[in-house]
Amino acid sequence: MNAVTTRTTLHSQTERLTAWLTDCALPLWASRGINPGNGAHYERLLPDGTVDLASDIRVRVQARQAFVFAAAAKLGWYPExxxxxxxxxxxxxxxxxxxAAGGGYVRKFDRHFRVVDASQDLYDHAFILLANAWYxxxxxxxxxxxxxxxxxxxxDRRFGSVHGGWIEGDYETDYRRQNPHMHMLEACLALYDAGAGAPWxxxxxxxxxLFQARFYDAExxxxxxxxxxxxxxRNDDLGMIVEPGHMMEWVWLLDWYGQRTGRTMHQWTAPLYAQGLALGxxxxxxxxxxxxxxxxVLDGKKRCWVVTELIKASVIRARYGHPEAESIAVQAVDNLFDYYLCAPTPGAHIEHRDADNSIHNPMAPATTLYHIxxxxxxxxxxxxxxxxxN
Known part of the structure; x- marks a missing residue:
């Protein structure tokens, strides 16, 4: 496939995914996912496409879906x-x-939208920041x-750490993770793009x-x-874990940061992408x-969101001349539809595949729409x- 053919195919894949969102997913989730009495969003759809009225409801669902609908409105995909x-x-x-905490948000509601977990989690709050940026x-x-x-x-007051970044939340852990910091970076960049100011x-x-000094192993x-x-x-099982999807996500974020600052991030984005493909x-x-x-392979299952991060990283690497990246992006969109956007209800999705690619989790959690x-x-x-x- 030559470059012109690949570019044409990528254009059609872009239109294909956008049409799935505008024609199927956004109308479905707006009509079935929202509680008409209070405006809140339900946790997930069942395999038959109906809303799960029995499940607890996470705050991060509210934040991610607020982002989804705000972004869709801004881009003209779903004016409502x-x-x-x-x-x-x-x-x-x-x-x-x-x-009671003097700031921040709780973590979870029950099916009647009563608070059942008032703990505070950094990861959740990163998405609340993102939602407000796009709103x-x-x-x-x-x-x-x-x-x-x-x-x-x-x-900063409640969870800031002397070692950099923030702690996991107001609960005890024996670890710290890069993941919530990755999403805090995303939120900071989104707020800067929204015009919130240079401090972001x-x-x-x-x-x-922090990524350069701690999260990334340059060797x-x-x-x-x-x-x-x-x-x-860490010298234990947790310390061994590498998630190829997050490596792809950092390719996207580092390039975004580089675009805003004029800094060249190639020395990190190129090896992250190459090694993510090689290992994952x-x-x-x-x-x-x-x-x-x-x-x-520590966990051979494959989640829907990981494919979306491969798409994002691939189109970014293509801009810098990676010879196969656009073709990889085209294939990744095909895989997204073949393995995940193929639920019986148009606009719903399959969340998780087993190592043999059979369905591991047939539910459609609302949180995945953010990635798509x-x-x-x-x-x-x-x-x-x-x-x-051109």
């Missing part, structure tokens, strides 16, 4: 999305604030940026420095997931959930950049 996002965020402010972009409601600033100050880009720089060219409290490496890809082009830095929307955004951006370059 602004009102949906506004309703979700209004519910979150009314019912999710942790007043401001579509609504121009300054209250969204004010909420983000207040939340950032609270996280400065904070993003601090997180990139093995991998991203590790779990660390000791001072970010020292199966014969069908799917990425394993977890491997070791030596290439042993981000992949579509990056595909469109790539086509715009490629067209401008």
């Amino acid at each position: 999305g602004e009102a949906v996002a506004r309703g979700i965020l209004a519910f979150l402010e009314a019912e999710g604030l942790n007043k 401001f972009r579509v609504s121009r409601d300054s209250a969204a940026l004010e909420r983000a600033e207040a939340l950032s100050q609270y996280l 880009l400065a904070r993003a720089g601090e997180l990139v420095a 093995k060219n991998v991203l590790f997931e779990y660390f000791q409290h001072d970010w020292a490496s 890809r199966d014969a069908n082009g799917l990425l394993f959930d977890a491997v070791s830095s030596e290439g042993a 929307v981000m992949a579509a955004i990056e595909l469109h951006r790539h086509l715009q950049v490629s067209t401008s370059a």
